[in-house]
Amino acid sequence: MLRLSALMRTTAARLSALFILLFTACALVLVIYVSALSQRMIQAQTQDAVLEEVSTLTQVYERRGLTGLVRLIAVRARQPGANLYLITDHNGVILSGNVEMIEPGVLDIEGWTEQPFYYSRYGEASEVTDVHRAVALVARLPNQMILLVGRDLGEPEQYRSIVRRALTAALAMMGLGAALIWFFVGRKALKRIDSISEASRQIMGGDLTRRLPVSGSGDEFDRLSENLNAMLERIAALNEGLRQVSDNIAHDLKTPLTRLRNRAEAALAEQDDPQATREALERTIAESDQLIRTFNAILMISRLEAGYSAEATTKVDLAAIIADVVELYEPVAEEAGVALNADIAEGAEINGNRELIAQALSNIVDNAIKYSAGSNGKPEVTVSLARSGGAVRLTVTDNGPGIPESERHRATERFVRLEKSRSQPGSGLGLSLARAVMTFHQGELVLSDGKDGKGLAVAMVFPDAKNV
């Protein structure tokens, strides 16, 4: 019964109950209206028939006298389903007709009887219970005799009781049907909700891989489940990101922290030589600065991956950022013997964060200069800006050694420094940060071959603000 009470509390049950009430009310109004209307129609018909009968009888009386009248009544009274006929003298003594007994007082008032009265016919009434009800017109003939013509009410009353029975039956059917629909639909809804609650409980219990059930019917429950599943997907991704960050912090900061500790110890051991102590301490500070830098980069990546924030973006001109970064890196490139060029076809305004884009581009340019510096031939790094197919591509192309295709997807992972580059300085977070910046901008970071299949091209692909 607990289930039934739960069923009663469902929206489906409440709606069904409401509908039953509404339908019942409507049906009642309809039936009352129809029966009242039909009763009035039957009454009018009865009166018409009786009136016509009386006028015929009066005519017969006028033409053929009392004898003719009595004879006609005798004939008519015998017909099946005949009207009531009665002729009495002015004292109320029955002269002719098919009525044996009549409610007293009916004949006293001329005109239509106001209330249905009781009567019984010849040969029928042996019991008082066998009396019938009728309405009648009472008329006084010119010779002071009283003529009564009436109609039995049995037929309309029967009709009314049929209507009443039909109504009761219809109501019962409706109630039963509604209860059944309510039971099955409500129970189905309840079952779906139960399964969703059960799945949520398991997820809350720690099983983040579980998903809410989707029946495939595409109904509102499915839509709800799908949305909640997408939300869980996002939570799981964020959770995974967080776990990865802590793993990386644990694994990759341990090494520099150990080194830092060793340096500090060494500085302590060098106490006798002030110069050596000083140098050791300076190296310690430099090491911790590097640690802080790495730490900030990790935090920043996590925050950026957490998502886009409209507040942090404005309209920015990518061409201006390129010009700034190229200007910033030009001396470094020159020193490394690398030709750094900007190739800007047209300006491109996007919605973005100037700082983040500049930082990401700096990291990419920095890498490009470092890796192309040692290459054979004329080292060259080109920053280009082009708009194509609803996207703005900011590409940094170098002619260095490039990255083998198989390793490209790993290059943007946190802390991953491809084997060959282990000897180069850097935290290994440059490309990861650039990728996080692109995620933040709802764009992507695409790595491909450089010009003529040599070197590396890193493209920051932004959605074009003009298309949004």
Added chain:
Amino acid sequence: MKILIIEDDREAATFLKKAFSEAGHTADIAMDGETGFAMADTGNYDVYVVDRMLPLKDGLSVIRELRGKGNTTPVLILSALGEVDDRVTGLRAGGDDYLIKPYAFSELLARVEALSRRSGSKDVETVYRVGDLELDRLSHTVTRAGEEITLQPREFRLLEYLMRHAGQVVTRTMLLENVWDYHFDPQTNVIDVHISRLRSKIEKGFDKPLLHTVRGAGYMIRAD
């Protein structure tokens, strides 16, 4: 210089006080926002160093209320928050500079010293002089011992910023912020290379070096 440190981490605050005094400054500590506001309100300080998250009253409210009362003492905000637009929020509240934890003390010291000088009269001066080096902010000319030195626009701004803070340590991030208007941490030695270019232009042919590298901190221009 008198510094007010509003910071609820006792150890960090004590370290800052000690480090500031070693650098030749005096510092007071307030451990919560209310006390900090009351102490700042006395107006006896040259710079406030305010942590963003404080008990009783948060750092930004302290700054907002001080500014509301017409207090224009420079404020440096310290924050463990590093969201993309936190800096903007902090500066909008009335902060003059923003430093994200963890930071190097040398960076904080350089910034605090730069801030205190900002409230001085350097803004109205049209000519900066360091030794025999002269920079005219109106005519955009640089001369050393009367000899004109040709600089690129960016080099001019770099030198202008260094000379404006002559005798003070200027860090690489401060240069990137004030000369290039970017607030990120330059990965490699980009700034160093710009400095060495500038140095070669203003020092080539002259005996006395003016632009000095301060190890572990940044640069300083001074005549000795």
